[in-house]
Amino acid sequence: MSVTAVGQTTTTSSASVLPDRTDTLGKDAFLKLLVTQLQHQDPTKPQADGEFIAQLAQFSSLEKLTSMTESLQGLRTEQDEASFVSQSIQYKQAAQLLKIQQTLDSIREALGNSESAPAEQS
Numbered sequence: 580m581s582v583t584a585v586g587q588t589t590t591t592s593s594a595s596v597l598p599d600r601t602d603t604l605g606k607d608a609f610l611k612l613l614v615t616q617l618q619h620q621d622p623t624k625p626q627a628d629g630e631f632i633a634q635l636a637q638f639s640s641l642e643k644l645t646s647m648t649e650s651l652q653g654l655r656t657e658q659d660e661a662s663f664v665s666q667s668i669q670y671k672q673a674a675q676l677l678k679i680q681q682t683l684d685s686i687r688e689a690l691g692n693s694e695s696a697p698a699e700q701s
Contacts, residue, residue: 606641
């Protein structure tokens, strides 16, 4: 059994506590860090209640932000899908309008030729 002097701190390898290095800590990594901190604190100088409450509040905020991020990503995906559907409808409408315009042009052309043909014969 090893005993450390009061006031002496022990360190643990961060590799055993944290997952592979990323730019942000996830809620699981944050919770593991908090639990590890509690396990390795000096029993004669426990963490102040205010500090612990602040860390729990940070954890709660992290969970809420994660949830909001997931919701916003879902909304963005839905918006992208709606935009695609809208563009598809606009394309189909434009194609239909083009066909109608071509039909009208050919009718005008036919009418124009038939009106001008009798005028030339007289």
